[in-house]
Amino acid sequence: MGINWDEQAQQFSSDHYRTTRGQTRLLVLLDQVESVLPSFPISIIDVGSGPGHLAIEMAKRGHFVTCIEPSSSMRTIMRETLDNCPKAVTDRIHLLDANLQGASQAVGGQGYDLVMCHAVLMYLPDLASSITALTGLMNKTGRLSVVTRNKAAQVFKYAERSDWNSVLGALRGERSEHPLHRAHAIQELQEELDRNDLDLDIWYGVRTFTESYADDTLGQPDEELLAAEIMAAKMSPYRDISHLIHLMARRR
Ligand SMILES: C[S@@+](CC[C@H](N)C(=O)[O-])C[C@H]1O[C@@H](n2cnc3c(N)ncnc32)[C@H](O)[C@@H]1O
Numbered sequence: 001m002g003i004n005w006d007e008q009a010q011q012f013s014s015d016h017y018r019t020t021r022g023q024t025r026l027l028v029l030l031d032q033v034e035s036v037l038p039s040f041p042i043s044i045i046d047v048g049s050g051p052g053h054l055a056i057e058m059a060k061r062g063h064f065v066t067c068i069e070p071s072s073s074m075r076t077i078m079r080e081t082l083d084n085c086p087k088a089v090t091d092r093i094h095l096l097d098a099n100l101q102g103a104s105q106a107v108g109g110q111g112y113d114l115v116m117c118h119a120v121l122m123y124l125p126d127l128a129s130s131i132t133a134l135t136g137l138m139n140k141t142g143r144l145s146v147v148t149r150n151k152a153a154q155v156f157k158y159a160e161r162s163d164w165n166s167v168l169g170a171l172r173g174e175r176s177e178h179p180l181h182r183a184h185a186i187q188e189l190q191e192e193l194d195r196n197d198l199d200l201d202i203w204y205g206v207r208t209f210t211e212s213y214a215d216d217t218l219g220q221p222d223e224e225l226l227a228a229e230i231m232a233a234k235m236s237p238y239r240d241i242s243h244l245i246h247l248m249a250r251r252r
Contacts, residue, residue: 002123002179005050008095009073013051016140021210023222025244026053026204027116028229032246033145036201037061042113043135047100048120052078052093055116056085057093063114066107070099093205099122104136111139118147120141122182131192144198144249146189147206149249151176154183167183204233205242 001134005012016022029198041062046055049067051074059065069075075095098106100120108138115137116132123132134144151170157168157182166176176182186203193200208229222231231236233246 004249006037006073006199009051009071013074013077015215016021017051017053018218019213019219020219020225021116021207021213023209023219023227024226025207026057027194027221027226028204028233029147029246030057031230031234032114032204033058033114035038036143036145036248037063037114043110044111044114044116045103045107047103047115047134047137049095049119050119052081052095052239054118055093056081056089058091059089059235060085063091063094065094066112067093067095067098067158068098068103068106070097071115072097080123080243096252100130100133103133107137110137112137112142113139114143118246120148121146121184122149123179123238124182125179127184127188128192128195131189131198132196135196135198135252138251139217140251142251143201145216145246145247146249147244148189149183150205150242150245151183151185151238153211154181156241185245189245193247193249197252199252201248201250202234203239203245205231205239207243208232208238208241211220211243211245 043065044058044063044065047068047071049055052067055065057069096106115134117134119128138144155167155170163252190200
């Protein structure tokens with residue numbers, strides 16, 4: 001059984017995003033996505049937008065954002081946040097009840113300048129069809145921004161629990177079919193990009209230093225911590241064992 005996002009929505013939205021770990025993740029992703037944004041408004045689709053933290057930040061910067069979100073509780077939380085945003089921001093956001101598989105149909109086949117899909121693929125059973133569906137949402141010059149769990153970091157989590165069967169399986173290159181422990185290696189992500197005629201622009205590691213922060217460490221990261229996360233995100237060996245992978249790709 002997978003995660004029931006209607007039940008998890010409140011906790012994910014408030015608890016995760018209140019922690020220093022969650023705040024750091026948001027600021028690091030913002031920095032990385034902003035590095036490819038032009039100064040003029042573009043069209044963005046955020047697939048599995050959840051409570052909409054990143055989508056709303058993009059709309060605040062003048063971009064037009066379509067949010068695809070299958071959980072009604074997540075959509076309700078996002079609408080509550082939008083109630084407190086200026087009209088100019090909410091007018092730039094279009095929130096749709098759909099999932100990745102039905103996203104293209106929900107938007108009438110439109111292509112977008114930037115397709116974001118953050119922290120969703122690790123909950124879906126089939127990476128290949130997910131990347132193909134995301135590719136179908138990109139326009140000719142569009143970019144793709146995908147965040148998923150890093151398999152290398154997941155191996156250390158298995159080891160902490162002395163789950164040596166899973167450690168050995170991961171070291172042998174076997175895919176974890178456990179719906180809560182799915183994670184991806186950059187190599188298998190790159191294979192799926194290749195299959196869809198996408199080129200990898202850059203990949204980052206996210207939650208490099210903050211992954212071990214306790215759940216009750218709350219609030220914004222201080223300046224040095226944020227600078228360290230942003231810097232390590234591009235550097236091996238740090239990014240290789242970061243909790244999350246953030247890749248950016250474009251059409252060949
Ligand atoms: C961990 S949350 C991430 C939310 C947001 N992208 C973020 O980074 O804060 C995962 C989200 O994926 C959504 N989701 C689950 N299955 C999905 C699917 N098949 N297509 C699109 N979104 C899905 C869930 O409802 C949930 O809002």
